[in-house]
Each structure stands twice: as C-alpha cells, then as structure tokens.
Amino acid sequence: MTPEEIQELKELIGFLRENRIGEFEFERGDRKVRVKFGASDEGTAPPVDWARMMQAFGAAASVPHHNPPPARASAVENSASAAPAAASAAAVPSEEHTADLHVVKSPIVGTFYDSPSPGAAPFVKVGDTVENGQVLCIVEAMKLMNEIESDAGGEVVRRLVSSGQPVEYGQPLFAIRLR
Amino acid sequence: MTPEEIQELKELIGFLRENRIGEFEFERGDRKVRVKFGASDEGTAPPVDWARMMQAFGAAASVPHHNPPPARASAVENSASAAPAAASAAAVPSEEHTADLHVVKSPIVGTFYDSPSPGAAPFVKVGDTVENGQVLCIVEAMKLMNEIESDAGGEVVRRLVSSGQPVEYGQPLFAIRLR
C-alpha cells in the first residue's frame, strides 16, 4: 500500500468507527477492502452519513450499472448509428456536484422524443422547473407513445439524449437538481 | 516480504489494533492482505511477536519454489510411493528460527543415500558439525553415485529425506545451523 492509501485507509477506518460500522466492504476494479470490527465496543451509535460516504468512495457506486463494461465501449463505437448509446451514461456530468442531482432514467426500451409531436414544443427545456409526476418526454416502444414522468421535482439541468435517439432500459434521460 | 513491506505491515496492524478491528482484508492486483485478530483481548495489547509473524507469513517466501502448487499436493498424495516427496519442503522446520538455518539442496535428480554403502555408517548425523565441502550424502543417478558436498559449515540440525528416497532437483536434503 502506498502512503496515500494508508492515509486514506486511516481516514476510512476513523470514519467507520465514528459511525459504529460493524463490517465494511468496498470493491472497485481490482481494489478491494474489507473491514470487520471486533466485538462491540459499547457506546452510542450516531447515525451513519451514508450519502457522504458514498460520495467519498463511489462516483461509480452511485450509478454503477451505467458503466458499460470495457468491451461494450468498443462495441458501441463500432455501431454508433443504431445502438442505443449505452455509453452515454458517461455523459452524466461528473464534474458537477452530483450529490444533489437526480437522474431520471428510462423505464423502458424505445425511442426518445422530447415533444408530444414532430415540430411541437418540447415537454421541458434545460432550466425549467419540473414537478414530481410532470411529463418529461415520450419513449416510443412498439408503436406506443409512453409518456415518461419525472420521479422528482427540481430544475432540469441537463437533457442526456437527443430526440429520436434509441434508449435502453435504465438509460439516464434527464439530470434534475433537487429542490 | 521486503523490509519495507514488513514496516508497512507493522504500522497497519498497529493501526488496526488501535481501532479494535476484528478482521481486515485488502486486495490490489495480485497483492492481498487479510488479517483476523484473535478472540477479543479486552485491555492491554501485548506486543506483537514479529519474528513469529514473519515465519507464519513467510515460510513460503523463504523457499518459495519448494511450495508445490496446490494441485501438486494432491498429486503427490495420490502417488506417495514413487514420487519424490516434493511436498517434503513443507518439512522444513518452520517452528524453528530459520533465519540462521542453511538448507542444502539436491543439485541433481536421483536416489538419496545417507551412507557410502548399504550397512555402512552414515556420512553425517544430526548434531554433527560439518565443514564446507564435506560429503553429506550420495545421490544416485543413472547408476552413478554422486557425492553431495555441503555448501556451508555448521551443525546439522535436520536430515530432510530418508535413505533410499527419490529426490528431485533443488529438493532440501539437510538443514544446517550456520556457525
């Protein structure tokens, strides 16, 4: 382990102790950490700040299944036209503070449309404020137009697919800054 | 393990103890560390016996190529009679302090004999003091009797194969405590 890693580990363990974690496992790529604390040392257990912890450790962990496996990246590259842009998950704005961002994902496979009909105004634009339950877009599947509602309220900060683009199950569609 | 690694490990363990970790695993690439502390010792922590620990960790490290791969163990098990006891490396006295022990290995494949002829007195016995270059045994290969000389001087503390037993290249024959 490098000195930096040891430092990280110390911080992690301090954090785990503070939060009275009993066991902890973390894995990313070829790095794995597993910690199990000894039998209870008495004292009160403050609530765990899971959100902070997840942020510390896991940009990846927050939307883990949108990281295409390495091979998919090249497969998509080979077939950029027709394949749904599975790799577009990478477009989730990682440089922004993602903690208060909510990602609306496609619940079905199909074709994404941003407006109710060709030429009509889009359901929502970046900068709009949307309510929980408000229609954000349409995903067409088997000739059916499925309205996709927002599952959170807030400001639309990013639209992640373009109109007419195929989307797969779970593909991020919008990033919304929670109120 | 390198001295640096040992130092790192010491620090790690101290830190884990301080924090009353019960179990710890860390893995990166082909490096793995797993630590599990014994049943809770409330109270003072006796100093860790590093020498002992190194032995536990590093019997393998000291003569790495004599650890048969796992499968060999079963192969040897299946064929205890004829196969040279590759597993006999395990017989290197791990409970003793190996730091000042020198292992004389067989430079050739063949059959080990402890004496110049059947019924004769053995070349050396456990407890004897031997000189560098002194004949320790014979390894017969292709009907030729090859005298094996000691490549160190000291006290013979262990004979690791029995007379008439087949030995492979590099197989430990004697352990000698260096003067």
Added chain:
Amino acid sequence: MFRKLLIANRGEIALRVICACKELGIRTVAVYSEADRNSLHVRFADEAICIGPPRSSDSYLNVPAVISAAEIADVDAIHPGYGLLSENANFAEVCRASNIKFVGPPPEVTRLMGEKEKARQAMKKAKVPILPGSDGVLQSEGEASDWARSIGFPVILKASAGGGGRGMRVIRSEQELPQLFQAAQTEAANAFGNGDLYLEKFIERPRHIEFQVLADEHGNVISLGERECSIQRRHQKLIEEAPSLQMMPKLREEMGKTLRRCLSAIGYQNAGTVEFLMDEDGKLYFIEMNTRIQVEHPVTEAVTGIDLVKAQLRIACGEPLSAILPEPVSISGHAIECRINAEHPEKFTPSAGRITAFNVPGGNGVRVDTAQYAEGVVPPYYDSLIAKLIVHGKDRAEAMARMSRALEMFVVEGIHTTIPLHRRILEDAEFRQGSFDTKFMERFLARFSERSAERPGESERERREQQLAPG
C-alpha cells in the same frame, strides 16, 4: 442471409447463436438484464441493449421490451435460443406482426405442439407411435380389462384428477386387475373427490430417446438421428449422448421416414426435437415435441458434422435443405455431453456467486460451450447451467475416457458445480455399461449415499480437491 439479428436469450446459448452469426457474417444484437451487464453475450455481440431489471419476467420474458429492442436496433430476425420465449407462440406472432423473422416454426405449429393432447393426436394420425392408453375416462372395471388386454400388460391406472402417485396402480396381470382397480378408484376418490381413472401402457424401465429434425420452408424434412437422454434427475437432463446404444440402424431409418412424413404433413419448419420413451423391447412411444434448438444439440453436431444453429438461420432465410445439407447425413463416432450446473454436486442446491478461477479443458475431441469466465458472476435469477462439456470419440469407450479426463481438467472455483457428480457418474459401472434408463440417477444416488456411509471420508476429500484446484 440476414443482415442483423437479435438474440432473445442469455448465457451459453446466446453466445452459441452469436458464434453462428459471426460465421455467417450476420451482425448481432444482444439484449440483457441489469444482472447480465458483464456477460459474455453482451461482450461479444456487435451491439447490446439493456431491456430490464434482473428478473426474467421483467427482462428476457418481457415481450414488449424485446420487440422494442429489436425495433430500435433495426434487426431482420430474432433467435429465441431455448427456454424463455422460444416456445411462446404469442411472441412468434408479435415478431411476425412486427415484420421480424422469428427463427423457429410458425406460431400455429408451436401452438399445436404446445398442447400435449393435440400434439399426441396429430402424431397418432401421422402413424407416429404414441403410448397406448384408454380413450379418456374408464367407465368400468370391464372397460379397463378390455383396454389392458388390447394394450398388453403391464399397464398403469392413473387418476384423471390426480398427481403425486395417488390413485396410481401398476397392473401386471389380468388377475390383479379387479382388486387394484377398486383400490385405485377409492384412493382417487378420497384424495381428489373424483374417482375417475384412465389407463396407459406401463414401461418399467423407459429410456428417454429423442430425434433431432430439420425442416425447411419448402416442405422438406430430415431426421439427423437420435440422442440418448436417460440420465436425468427430476426430469432435468444431466448427460446426453449420440447415438443411443439401443438404436438399431433399421429403426433409426424407419423413424426418420415416419418423422419426415409426419412433420411435413404438420407443416413443421426449422429445427425441432421429437421426444420418445423407449420400452425394454426397443419400441418407441411419442411423448412431446420441442419446437426449438435443444440444450443438448451439440452431441448431434458432433456425430453428424452439421452445425444446427447455422442450419436454423439458413432455413429461416428460406434456403432449402438440399443447399444446407448437400451430402447424405451419416453418424460417425460417439458424442457425450455433460451439463455443468452451478449446483452443489451432492445436495443440488443452486450455487450463485463470483467465479474466481475458470479453466476449461481443451485438446482433441473436446468442445466447451459456455458464457462463463474467471471473475464472471453466476446470478441467482436464472437457470444454473454454466457450461456444456461435449466430447467426441471414435466409439463410446473413447468418448467416456475423453470425458473423464476433460472433467478432471475442468477447474471452476468460487462456486459449487456438478463436475464432481459427473466424474462419479462416468466411473459408475452401470453408466459405463450403457444399459441404463430414466431411473438411473435414483439408483446411482442411492448407491452413492451407501458408499458415502461406508467411507465417510471420501466425499469430503473430493470436495477438498475441488476447492484446492488452482486456476
């Protein structure tokens, strides 16, 4: 040939179809659930689309999701593999309505074969032998006696409402009949509130024999011989072979002609398997037809040299059998397949998890079909088949020796597999002799528990060996 094809399946069969497509120059589209994101079928397809969460019902069995994926990927055809949607006539109909070629028979034929009694009658009409029995419910002991005499003893009485063995009686002679009829009727009435009985020929030691067929879209049908699938546990096949030791060339040829006539009349298309029971005298009785590629198709591929999945694709493209199989089919050598399941080899409990080491055997006459790999994960949501190990030898003795050494060299760590079970079966005298039947596994497992009781250390050692084996 198709330009682009979607594989509506996962695991080894999805990869098998991808291999066939690559060899035919067809672009491939994989679909996958969230649990299969790192699967090899996703890895090796040209494109891949996530269609839903892990549960099959929400992903691989979700017809709108699969069709929608096919539409956005703009494919010409869908290969359903086996299981999942492969025998779902509605799915085949939706494919047709969506103008996507379904690689399989028309939905009408799938539907017919899916209704067991209709299928039986269709086969009977075409003179395919079916298990003789009473036409529906027996009105009296006398009628039972008449049927039994015409069918020949032994026969078995079964409760129409029944199941679980209650109301069932094997009758071995005319004299036994009156008493056993009464007993069965009473038992059925007590158990199910309905004493109706029917009667069938009883086969003491049946073998499971099935015929592989190919039918093009121009009315031509060919049989590629049989597979022996009697090594089953709870109706799950464990080991399959081709050819069957019990099959005489004359019977094989006759059955080929019969199936050809029958399936042509039914309008069958694409690959299919006709399953039979074989009685102690070597007579065959139709059970059912599977209207898809089978798990065990590689043993037929090994002994005939025909690539069945490529044949499926070419048939679905409209090619005639005469172009696909220009030469007469001949059976050469002997092939055996072991299904390697992620299960405990003695308790048969599923063993999902991460595979830490995966070393497949290779060399002469050995084929492995798998979508698993070192660091791969066996998800708990799907069936437990992780690999098929197929060997081909000049005769059964060579095939068995080859299978034994291949099993010995197949290393899987991190999960339990049935490899140790297969190794023991391959050492079993009854299996080696080849004169087994569908009750084999019951006898084998009984023998094994006896042996384990005698030598309690053994299975422990085997288990340890398996764990020790390095990658």
Added chain:
Amino acid sequence: MFRKLLIANRGEIALRVICACKELGIRTVAVYSEADRNSLHVRFADEAICIGPPRSSDSYLNVPAVISAAEIADVDAIHPGYGLLSENANFAEVCRASNIKFVGPPPEVTRLMGEKEKARQAMKKAKVPILPGSDGVLQSEGEASDWARSIGFPVILKASAGGGGRGMRVIRSEQELPQLFQAAQTEAANAFGNGDLYLEKFIERPRHIEFQVLADEHGNVISLGERECSIQRRHQKLIEEAPSLQMMPKLREEMGKTLRRCLSAIGYQNAGTVEFLMDEDGKLYFIEMNTRIQVEHPVTEAVTGIDLVKAQLRIACGEPLSAILPEPVSISGHAIECRINAEHPEKFTPSAGRITAFNVPGGNGVRVDTAQYAEGVVPPYYDSLIAKLIVHGKDRAEAMARMSRALEMFVVEGIHTTIPLHRRILEDAEFRQGSFDTKFMERFLARFSERSAERPGESERERREQQLAPG
C-alpha cells in the same frame, strides 16, 4: 498398454501427451524446470519431478536428469513431444540402454533422417522424388549446361561454400548460362575464397506440403494425407491447414503408396512427417523428414478423426496398425491451425510475462491446445508458442469463418500475442483465395506496412482494442 510414462517436454505438447495418457489409462510423470513449477503440465500429471534450473540445457535437454527422473519414477516409457530431445538419437539410445521405451522411431532411423544428405539419398533410392540437382561440384560451364538441360530451366546456381545469397544466380534459359556462371563463380570466389558451384532445380513459388505417416513395429506404414504449411515467417510456420487445396486425390494416393514402400524399407516406426516442396505444376520434391509428432498434428486429427498421440503410444506398445486404424482413412472437411505465440504481432519480439486474462474460444468446431491460463506466466527461456487454435469446418470457407470468430473471441491480456496478426491474415484476399506459397508472409507484411503507412491510425487502434479486451 504402458503402466506409467514420463513426458520429457513442457507446455502445450506435454499437456497434449498427458491428455492422451489419461484417456488410455496410463499414469503420467511430468518433469519440469524451476521456471515451470506452476505450469499446467505439472498440475495435471499424476506425478511431477523438478529436473533443473530454468535454462533448457540444464533441465529439459539434460539427458541424465531426464533419465534419472524416469528411473526414480519407475516409468515404462518416455514421450519426447516435439523439439527438445525428440530428435536426439543419443537420447533414444540411452532410453533403450535404460530399458525405457522411447515413443518414436529407433535411434538408427532418427540418426539417418537427421543427416540430410543421407536422408535424401535414402529417399531417392526408394523412388521418392527429390529436388533434382548436380551430383556435387560442377567442374565446368559445360557440365552446368548439361545438368541444366537435363533438369529443365529455371535452375539455380549456388556456392558450395556459400550462404546469404552470394554466389547465387537463377538461370532461366540456356543463353543466360555462360554469363551467369562466370558471374556466380567470381562472386563466390571473392566472397568465400572458393569458387565451387553446384546447381539445383529452382522453384519460383514453392509450397510447403508435408505428409503425416504412421508406422507400426511390424513393417506396416500408412499415410494420413498432407498438411499445407506455406504460411511461414523466417521458416517458422504460422498457419497450417489440411487438406491442401493443391493436392489432387490421385497424387495424394500415389504419394501414400510411395511413402509406404519407402518408409517400410527404411524400417521407420511410429509417427513421422515427410516434408516436401511443391512446384507451380503441383510436383513434389522431398526436403526432409521429422521423426516425431509435429506442432501442427491437430489439423490431421481434425480431418481424419484419428488421435495421433494415442496412436503413437499404441504403436510404441507393439500394437499393429490394423488394430489402431481398423477402418480406411478418409479426409473429411477442412481444418486450419493458428499458432498463437507470445510475440508482438507486428515486431515479432518475444513477449514473456504474466498473463492477466485468458479466455479461450469454444463452441462448435473449435479446439484449443494450450498449457496457459489466467495468472499463468510465459517464461523467457523457451519458445513463444502459448496456444494452438484449431478449427474444423465442412469446407475451407467455413473453417476460415470459424477461425475468424474464434480469434475474435480469444482474449489474452498481460502479454502481446500474434492473435491480431492472425486476424489480419484471415482477412487477407490472397490467403482467402488459397493460392499462396512460402513467400506469402513477405508479401503480406509488405502489404501491411504499406497500408499502415496510408492509414497510420489503424494498427494503433488494433493495439488499443487488444488492450481493452476484458477477460
């Protein structure tokens, strides 16, 4: 059959022999150097003995160490594999003296075939065609002219003392001869201080064709047809096929008869390979004989269904060919082998090291012979062959399609391999057409560097793809 056998080799061929032994019920003893302690041949043999440090000369080529290992392990026989001690007649003699059966021909025959000129004369005597040439040094321009006329143009003049192309002249007609003879003589004299010349038939575009033979210990010999091995770089074969597109059944049969007669006369025993050059007219000329199993033996196994290594062992046990090959040999389908070397696919520099991911292709018609695995190490001490990928298809087109998809699915990480090179060769129009010769790789590599110069990004992308590929 032998009770116990020692394999005096390493890598894939050691594992290949172990597989054959396991299938025949022979116990196996591996020998290994310290560098191979974790090798699969050590892992899968019943016993294993370390015989020396990494360098071959101190371990695998150390005759006393190997024999001593055989003695302490008490084996009946030694299989030498290929390379290493396999064509060392002294080793075979020591085996005989030690009362251990050497699986191969008697040392006398190995020695005869090892002396190229003697082998040529033995073959010539038995009417096997050899490359025609002058009997020794040409005394004059006139003698050269006489020989050239009798052999037929073109011919090539070579310096007796020579090498490196100096003193060499291709002569295409009688008229050219006087001038070129003088030029060659002067050049040879200047270069080597010796102007002696000899003359041989010149083949512009030779193919490398070899015949696989088996001979028992009772004087029976059989030819199993030919292999096409023209895809070579610096005399190292890269891709082998069977059958050769250039071989007419009539010539194959004739050669079979000739070899049978010839090898029977010589007293040949066990497996062997007779190598020929084929000229543009399809005529064959003997080059040399390899008195051992070849790297590329699996392509013959694929098209004949005969297990050559098992045949070797049975022959060495004294079995007659009539028992080993009860049925007439026939060639079915087409097989291709790619040698996967641990080398940079463009620079051909060896690439030793730890393999981090290793996923072998499987499925229909694919065979992999390898002793490598994930986390295995390619030591720098030995040859760079890490795997042989063999495919079998109903014809060459199917075999090529299968090879392409298998190469695509063969994932090796951590070291460089020739997989990307093979993929490119499989896409090459000249290769696909099949009308190549031993100069193919020169032309191919020239074409490739031209293309790379035009599109400099390409090889970079390929390299990146290879690195990206996951396990």
